[in-house]
Amino acid sequence: MLGKMGLKPYTIYEIKYLTHGEPDSPRIASFSMRPKDGEKFNFVPGMFSSLFLDPSDKLFRSYSIASSPNEDHMEFMIELINGRFTSQLANLKEGDEIYISEPRGAFLYEPDDARSDLFLAAGIGIAPFFSMLRYLKSKDMKRDVYLFYSIKHKDDIVNLPELEGYKELGLNIVFTITRDPESALWHGERGRINTRMIENHASDYLSRTVYLCGGIKFVKDIVAELKEKGVIDEEIKRDIWGE
Numbered sequence: 649m650l651g652k653m654g655l656k657p658y659t660i661y662e663i664k665y666l667t668h669g670e671p672d673s674p675r676i677a678s679f680s681m682r683p684k685d686g687e688k689f690n691f692v693p694g695m696f697s698s699l700f701l702d703p704s705d706k707l708f709r710s711y712s713i714a715s716s717p718n719e720d721h722m723e724f725m726i727e728l729i730n731g732r733f734t735s736q737l738a739n740l741k742e743g744d745e746i747y748i749s750e751p752r753g754a755f756l757y758e759p760d761d762a763r764s765d766l767f768l769a770a771g772i773g774i775a776p777f778f779s780m781l782r783y784l785k786s787k788d789m790k791r792d793v794y795l796f797y798s799i800k801h802k803d804d805i806v807n808l809p810e811l812e813g814y815k816e817l818g819l820n821i822v823f824t825i826t827r828d829p830e831s832a833l834w835h836g837e838r839g840r841i842n843t844r845m846i847e848n849h850a851s852d853y854l855s856r857t858v859y860l861c862g863g864i865k866f867v868k869d870i871v872a873e874l875k876e877k878g879v880i881d882e883e884i885k886r887d888i889w890g891e
């Protein structure tokens with residue numbers, strides 16, 4: 649199976665912590681890496697790769713690619729939940745080697761779609777949307793995009809200044825926090841993303857192509873709501889991570 653996955657060694661050249669980690673939301677780290685042989689993988693924004701620390705070991709986990717296909721490196725944004733694989737990732741250092749599988753997946757961004765985009769991200773489900781937005785930016789493509797991004801706490805937002813910079817491309821962002829009910833310092837939305845919240849900001853949401861990424865409960869719930877509102881299955885692209 650490993651041979652079929654087309655593994656390539658990459659060298660990690662930068663590890664950054666994107667969030668500090670609240671007591672109930674683990675820290676998110678970014679790992680940027682370049683191919684050892686100089687030949688990078690091709691991919692479409694939205695795809696994922698599997699990471700291996702040791703190619704002779706069967707242990708791997710899959711991660712959405714957060715970088716744009718036309719960059720010279722690959723970046724992954726990973727929530728360090730102290731599980732079997734992430735506890736090992738947490739010990740990596742710049743200069744270490746990691747093996748990456750050939751990118752794959754059916755969650756494929758279509759930047760030339762005549763329909764506008766509706767991006768729905770829960771937590772670290774934001775990762776593939778960075779690839780999409782970075783791609784648009786690299787091509788200087790203006791798009792009418794609505795991004796709804798739910799986080800537990802306001803400090804869990806990944807790369808806020810970068811996201812805000814995409815407003816000039818046509819990005820509208822709605823942040824919603826699902827914890828901190830008492831925080832008076834928060835002026836965004838509160839609670840999980842739902843169709844009422846979407847409609848309040850993007851009243852034309854039924855005419856947009858939906859891209860959604862997050863845990864299984866989030867994806868199932870929002871897909872059911874969207875379908876109830878008349879969105880057809882083909883217009884909902886989803887990436888589900890959980891079991």
Ligand SMILES: Cc1cc2nc3c(=O)[nH]c(=O)nc-3n(C[C@H](O)[C@H](O)[C@H](O)COP(=O)(O)OP(=O)(O)OC[C@H]3O[C@@H](n4cnc5c(N)ncnc54)[C@H](O)[C@@H]3O)c2cc1C
Pocket residue numbers: 674696709710711712713725726727728729730731732733734735772775776887888889890
């Ligand atoms: C296509 C795809 C793309 C993915 N992309 C990303 C990505 O871009 N970034 C990313 O971080 N992950 C992503 N994942 C999830 C990733 O593959 C791993 O499942 C994750 O990193 C946990 O691996 P682990 O070995 O550390 O945990 P494991 O030892 O496998 O344990 C996972 C267990 O932890 C539980 N758990 C899940 N989240 C938490 C949490 N926040 N705190 C405590 N427990 C938790 C799960 O329910 C499960 O029981 C993706 C998964 C898929 C299938």
